[in-house]
Amino acid sequence: MDKNWLNFKTVIVTGASSGMGKGIAEKLIKVHGCNVIGIARSEKKMKTFVEELGEYADRFSYQLFDVSSLENWVDFRQYLEDNHIKPDILINNAGILPKFDKFQHYTIEEIESAMNINFYSAVYSMHTLLPLLLKSPSAAIINVDSSAALMSLAGTSVYSASKSALKALTESMREELRGKCYVGIVCPGFTKTDIFRNQGSSDEKAQKMLNMVSTSCDKMVKLIMNGIGKQHELMVFGKDAAFMNYFGRMMPVLGGRLFSAVMKMSKLPLFDGVFKED
Numbered sequence: 001m002d003k004n005w006l007n008f009k010t011v012i013v014t015g016a017s018s019g020m021g022k023g024i025a026e027k028l029i030k031v032h033g034c035n036v037i038g039i040a041r042s043e044k045k046m047k048t049f050v051e052e053l054g055e056y057a058d059r060f061s062y063q064l065f066d067v068s069s070l071e072n073w074v075d076f077r078q079y080l081e082d083n084h085i086k087p088d089i090l091i092n093n094a095g096i097l098p099k100f101d102k103f104q105h106y107t108i109e110e111i112e113s114a115m116n117i118n119f120y121s122a123v124y125s126m127h128t129l130l131p132l133l134l135k136s137p138s139a140a141i142i143n144v145d146s147s148a149a150l151m152s153l154a155g156t157s158v159y160s161a162s163k164s165a166l167k168a169l170t171e172s173m174r175e176e177l178r179g180k181c182y183v184g185i186v187c188p189g190f191t192k193t194d195i196f197r198n199q200g201s202s203d204e205k206a207q208k209m210l211n212m213v214s215t216s217c218d219k220m221v222k223l224i225m226n227g228i229g230k231q232h233e234l235m236v237f238g239k240d241a242a243f244m245n246y247f248g249r250m251m252p253v254l255g256g257r258l259f260s261a262v263m264k265m266s267k268l269p270l271f272d273g274v275f276k277e278d
């Protein structure tokens with residue numbers, strides 16, 4: 001095993017039942033000898049992951065709860081204390097992608113749900129667990145954000161708002177905790193995972209487009225692990241994310257207009273709710 005600060009740590013990973021969270025948990029366990037506590041809601045997916053881990057399964061345990069409730073985080077902290085578990089690293093990765101749509105098409109419940117899962121979950125986890133994490137000499141928090149925090153496009157108002165809030169919070173914490181806790185933020189671009197399940201992405205044209213712009217989940221996990229391993233503080237991964245980062249900074253208004261126009265011109269059913277007249 002190469003020398004790496006991640007080796008043999010105790011890590012909490014939210015959204016460890018699928019996609020990037022599962023990939024990150026697997027690498028932490030198999031490559032770095034970590035003990036991982038995964039958090040998600042689906043027991044079926046967690047059990048499948050345990051089976052897939054085979055001989056490594058004893059380094060993985062899971063807790064099933066909704067990360068968007070503060071109460072669940074308070075109970076989880078109690079569980080850690082009762083069982084003398086001392087976490088070193090918290091990876092906030094659980095998230096949802098609301099269907100691409102116009103802002104006024106979302107119900108208030110849908111908006112609150114996205115904010116609660118994508119943003120408040122991290123607020124709650126960091127607020128409840130920070131005192132425990134800071135007892136570790138290698139305390140770390142890594143928040144999996146999104147390229148949607150780098151530029152807001154038509155159809156992504158709610159998702160971008162939740163991820164922009166997470167980015168702002170993480171960046172302040174990075175400076176407040178400098179020297180005591182490594183705080184990293186990852187902004188992946190489109191990545192092939194199940195997160196698109198509600199997007200009507202079974203449409204053949206949409207699938208082709210997503211395939212064209214997406215990074216494979218394995219590759220994204222490798223990039224993330226490499227970035228975290230080097231304690232990078234801002235990680236923008238994927239060509240689409242790099243473009244959004246550049247245009248978001250250099251042409252904050254024109255960039256959003258240009259990208260949104262390309263989405264409209266694509267005439268993909270994926271974006272029907274955004275661009276079709278009501």
Ligand SMILES: NC(=O)c1ccc[n+]([C@@H]2O[C@H](COP(=O)([O-])OP(=O)(O)OC[C@H]3O[C@@H](n4cnc5c(N)ncnc54)[C@H](OP(=O)(O)O)[C@@H]3O)[C@@H](O)[C@H]2O)c1
Nearest residue numbers: 015017018019020040041042066067094095146190191193
């Ligand atoms: N895929 C992309 O293109 C992309 C791009 C940029 C950023 N991201 C971000 O990357 C992160 C991981 O996404 P992914 O693509 O790997 O998606 P995914 O495969 O759908 O995984 C999402 C994970 O979050 C968990 N989760 C969702 N809501 C939860 C809740 N309320 N409570 C507890 N767990 C919850 C899910 O577990 P259960 O269903 O078992 O609860 C699942 O394990 C997300 O934050 C996402 O916003 C993804």
